[in-house]
Amino acid sequence: MKRIYSAFIAMFVSFNLLNAQATLVVEAPLNNNSTSANRAPNGTSAHAYMRGCFLVLSSELSNIPPGTSISSFGYTLNSGTAGLSVTGNYSLYLQSTSDVTFQKSTTFATALSGMTQVYASVMTVPVSAVTTSVMVTLSTPFTYTGGGLYVAYDWYSGGPYSSTAAIYLCESVALPLPGGGGASAASGASAPSTITPTNFRPSFLFGFNNPYSNDVQVIGIDAPGKVNNNFNTPHFISALVKNSSSVNLSNIPVTLTVSGANAFTNLQTIPSLTAGSSTLVTFAAFNPLLPGLNTISVTVPGDQNNSNNLSTYSQSVTCDQWAKNPATGNYTANAAGFAAGSGILGTTYLNPVTSTLTGIRTAISTNTPAINQQVYAVLLSSAGAVIATTNTVTIQNIMLGSFHTFTFATPPALSAGTSYYLGLAQMTGTVAYYPAGTYASVYMPTGLYSYSSGGLAGGTMIPLAQNFGYFGIEAVFGHTVTVSVPSQTLTCGLPATLNAVSSTNYSWSTGATSSS
Numbered sequence: 001m002k003r004i005y006s007a008f009i010a011m012f013v014s015f016n017l018l019n020a021q022a023t024l025v026v027e028a029p030l031n032n033n034s035t036s037a038n039r040a041p042n043g044t045s046a047h048a049y050m051r052g053c054f055l056v057l058s059s060e061l062s063n064i065p066p067g068t069s070i071s072s073f074g075y076t077l078n079s080g081t082a083g084l085s086v087t088g089n090y091s092l093y094l095q096s097t098s099d100v101t102f103q104k105s106t107t108f109a110t111a112l113s114g115m116t117q118v119y120a121s122v123m124t125v126p127v128s129a130v131t132t133s134v135m136v137t138l139s140t141p142f143t144y145t146g147g148g149l150y151v152a153y154d155w156y157s158g159g160p161y162s163s164t165a166a167i168y169l170c171e172s173v174a175l176p177l178p179g180g181g182g183a184s185a186a187s188g189a190s191a192p193s194t195i196t197p198t199n200f201r202p203s204f205l206f207g208f209n210n211p212y213s214n215d216v217q218v219i220g221i222d223a224p225g226k227v228n229n230n231f232n233t234p235h236f237i238s239a240l241v242k243n244s245s246s247v248n249l250s251n252i253p254v255t256l257t258v259s260g261a262n263a264f265t266n267l268q269t270i271p272s273l274t275a276g277s278s279t280l281v282t283f284a285a286f287n288p289l290l291p292g293l294n295t296i297s298v299t300v301p302g303d304q305n306n307s308n309n310l311s312t313y314s315q316s317v318t319c320d321q322w323a324k325n326p327a328t329g330n331y332t333a334n335a336a337g338f339a340a341g342s343g344i345l346g347t348t349y350l351n352p353v354t355s356t357l358t359g360i361r362t363a364i365s366t367n368t369p370a371i372n373q374q375v376y377a378v379l380l381s382s383a384g385a386v387i388a389t390t391n392t393v394t395i396q397n398i399m400l401g402s403f404h405t406f407t408f409a410t411p412p413a414l415s416a417g418t419s420y421y422l423g424l425a426q427m428t429g430t431v432a433y434y435p436a437g438t439y440a441s442v443y444m445p446t447g448l449y450s451y452s453s454g455g456l457a458g459g460t461m462i463p464l465a466q467n468f469g470y471f472g473i474e475a476v477f478g479h480t481v482t483v484s485v486p487s488q489t490l491t492c493g494l495p496a497t498l499n500a501v502s503s504t505n506y507s508w509s510t511g512a513t514s515s516s
Helices: none
Strands: 002-004 017-020 023-028 034-036 049-056 068-079 086-097 116-125 132-144 148-156 167-171 182-187 196-198 204-209 216-222 226-228 238-243 249-260 264-273 278-282 292-299 310-318 321-323 334-337 343-351 355-363 374-381 386-389 403-407 418-426 436-439 451-454 473-477 482-484 499-501
Touching: 023 068, 068 116, 086 132, 132 204, 216 249, 216 292, 216 310, 238 249, 238 264, 264 278, 343 374, 343 473, 355 374, 355 418, 355 436, 418 473
Parallel strands: 226 310
Antiparallel strands: 002 334, 017 023, 023 204, 034 167, 049 148, 049 182, 068 132, 068 167, 068 204, 086 116, 086 148, 116 132, 182 196, 216 238, 226 321, 238 278, 249 264, 249 292, 292 310, 321 473, 334 436, 343 418, 343 451, 355 403, 355 473, 374 386, 374 418, 482 499
């Protein structure tokens, strides 16, 4: 699967704090799964000389306390070189700033004005086919005083070179052109004196001694984003909690609070958690029956770093829908698909009770090349066999950036306690296009909440290795309400009782919500 308007952070750095024992490493800017081989040393002969200068915003450095001494620095690589590692001379410069847009000169020598050289030695770009990182220990530790940072580097390698460029994870949307978030340039012949503006900023890694002896972090929440109350089945909400302290902790209370249409609270205690480790906390069963929007909150008590003590998630209770993705949010930040090829993007779904699937709602991206291309929705078995397909739709401009409901001509019956895949099928395009819209999320649950891809003919669905965020793929079910009266004859002026059955929630014109 390919994508543009790149998505979200790779799982190994998905929590912003990469480890949490004696040393912390903070990723900033937090990558959005954009990638580039042109914004940092990549190990090829065509990029023997590389220079760059980038702005990191104050908001992106919130996990580094003011006064911290930054002692190491690095990059997040989507993949390294191939065949052999490449070593070069690498100089690094840092500068504190209050700038919120990139203000440095595009003349590299001028851009270095006011910056402090914190490293001038060798750096090696590693061989790797998977996501990894490269770090150097600063020769001159840099005191972070708060605010933003300018980061500049100067690289030269005389080889031997790799024929395959290292690819770096980047952030590409926070500071768009024309100003961009930085500037860079490369050459195979000589050091470039001018650097060119870009909105792609490498995901830098800043290392420092962990100042916290009591820091518990709520990383994220596992919960369905939409619940069908007609199923009348409870579900379990979980939260990933991390000990970001430099020491082991014990008896950590973790509180779940649900507010909105349905109220619920539950407390769980983590007996012990070693420094730097995480655990999934599962709360008591929750069965929301009242239609409306819930806000799910998971908290830990106040500690030395209160900025990470709370995580929230939106959930909607309806009479006919289910979804793993959040009930509210922007599904236009990313476009995903198979370029000019074809395939299915699917989400796992465990059906709790016997039901009838009438349709599938999917978020259509804002990718304009998708206009006039064809997609449809599909239901697959847990083994990847195609069970049913919906109507085929030609994407129109009005559909971009919104949800569209695909319907089954013959709604398939789903068995209780059975797993399925709900998917968006992309047909072969006349151009490269990316029809699936997703919702940005730093933390993505695994297992039941994973996403997969496969071919149009079905077959084994392959889990997506990276966090692309939540795909907007939602199930729509048939539902009925039967209304009965005790007599076929009603007398004008006399009361009569109407009884509703076959559903769990009711709303009469009088405002009553009882079954009668």
